[in-house]
Amino acid sequence: MRQFSDYFDECFIDLKPDTAPLDTLFENDTEYLLIAGDFFGIQKFIFEQLSTKNAAKVLRAKSAFIQIFTRYLAEFICHKLAIEEKYILSTNAGKFEILSPNTDSAALDEVQKKVDNYFINKFYGLSGVSICGVGCQKDDFDSSRKYRNLREKIINELERKKFNKLDLVSRNDFVMDYDSDINNENLCRICNIRKGKNNCELCNGFIKLSELLVRKEKSKLHSSEMGISLDGFDSVVVIDKKIKSYVLKEAKDVPASFETIAKNSCSHLDTGIKSLAVLKADVDSMGKFMQDSDITDSFENFDIFSKTLDNFFSLHVPKLMREKYKNSYTVFAGGDDLFLLGAWDEILGLARQIQKDFQRFIKGKLSISFGIAIVKPSYPISRLANYTQELLEDAKAVDEEKNAITLFDETVKWVSYLKVFGNLATTFELLKDKENTAFLYRLLELVEMSKKVREGDVLATIWKSKLRYSWSRNMGKEDPRILEVLDKNMQDYPSETKMFLSEYIYKRRQG
The missing domain is CATH 3.30.70.270 (Reverse transcriptase/Diguanylate cyclase domain)
Structure with missing residues (x-):
């Protein structure tokens, strides 16, 4: 078994997590069910139809909702299978895993149907959660070969489930129920999908959640307050650091x-x-x-x-x-x-x-x-x-x-970008803002010429002469070693140089 330091630098020891006590979960050698869930359509769930004007009110909340719903669903499955929540192995980034001593796959199928109906009714099937289970025994966790196979099985089963999202093939109600009589007066100003005076009920829930996220103190709320309820099951949600993340606050409890x-x-x-x-x-x-x-x-x-x-x-x-x-x-x-x-x-x-x-x-x-x-x-x-x-x-x-x-429309390796950024940041610090804006834009033009040389444009090789001429006209009294640094970086790393110059110019421009 590997330790934290085998994978990560000890300077980040504060990120070491609490790990699942696996030995306490296996009571005998009988069959278990490794249950996995994966929230799909995350990008659509967060961004689809969202108006820019009100986006800041709900974007983080919609992302936090994914984390909250993932945890809620893991707890709901434990509830339906009549097992303790200690069997939840993980709930991270829209995914969860449960090691269940209850191997009732039919009950799991029922949970999937309820989740599908929830997302169809609440979010019109733009997203959902795929749930699957794979049979296993304690021996599958003791053997390296068997555990690798188990992980492959659960991944493959999840992928298979994603080919049948929301089980639409077996549904009779092919046409989803949308709110009727929607017009510009009663359309939700945030999601632009549902009916609501100013905002719909779901978006008001997201706004309430966003207010909790920017508070300093740890907060709690019931899942039902966010419209999360399956079979009447309610759960207390703790708004911890992971769910809060970070959002700049404009006023009290307002992102x-x-x-x-x-x-x-x-x-x-x-x-x-x-x-x-x-x-x-x-x-x-x-x-x-x-x-x-x-x-x-x-x-x-x-x-x-x-x-x-x-x-x-x-x-x-x-x-x-x-x-x-x-x-x-x-x-x-x-x-x-x-x-x-x-x-x-x-x-x-x-x-x-x-x-x-x-x-x-x-x-x-x-x-x-x-x-x-x-x-x-x-x-x-x-x-x-x-x-x-x-x-x-x-x-x-x-x-x-x-x-x-x-x-800035350029793609480069991080190593070369940071190298050039460091070189030019030091170089421009020496100039102490003596360079004028026209000279900086001229440098950008010459960088483009240097890029063309790499593409085989012989005529563009004149950029070096143009650089020296422009330098003599604008910066002639400055240390010539600065010119050599510019020349070398523009020749060897034109894209990286453009990235630095663009950032530098943006910081000098009037807003």
């Missing part, structure tokens, strides 16, 4: 609007554009890493690795935001991925911090790629998720190893 967050951009400067940055990131080649490592050799290895990784994203990243990058907003943080937004300058700084911390945390065994978009706060929120996903996919396509970032 800051995206307009306010954007206005807080470059707050430490007299200049700078006022925009949002939207960040999407996830761990590279996670499946392959799990397959090639000893993580699935035992339940203990898998449990400590998956829960600690989740803690990095759901606890450590929000802590960074709370302490150093306050003008930010968590949409989703957990499992092995992130979706954040905030003041554009702070999100770029946060991205660099996350990448640095993650490499130390995981001891360089894994990498993380990012897609970052800089947009106005009025940009349609329903399109943001797709846009940033495309940017992340560009980063993932850089090579098989990934560890890349897409930003």
